[in-house]
Amino acid sequence: MDTIEQFIEKFSNAVDFQKPVEITATTELLSLPEWDSLAALGVIVMCDMEYSKTITGDNLVTCRAINDIYALVC
Secondary structure (H helix, E strand, O other): OOOHHHHHHHHHHHHOOOOOOOOOOOOEHHHOOOOOHHHHHHHHHHHHHHHOOOOOHHHHHOOOEHHHHHHHHO
16 A cells, blocks of 8 residues: 555646646645646546546545545555
8 A cells, every 4th residue: 555645646647737736645636736627537547557446536526635535545
């Protein structure tokens, strides 16, 4: 199982931010400049590929912060 720091690194790669963004476990998704449907799709794919966990857009809607997604998959 990955640590939250490892998860954040994979999350950042999945979202593919154009400019560096500081992310912590408590960073709210809606505060991220590039958090949109394409970013959410990247996170869904990352969760499936890296963690063999299937999450949906509905799951992500209930997540407010990075640690909420982490709790779903780890």
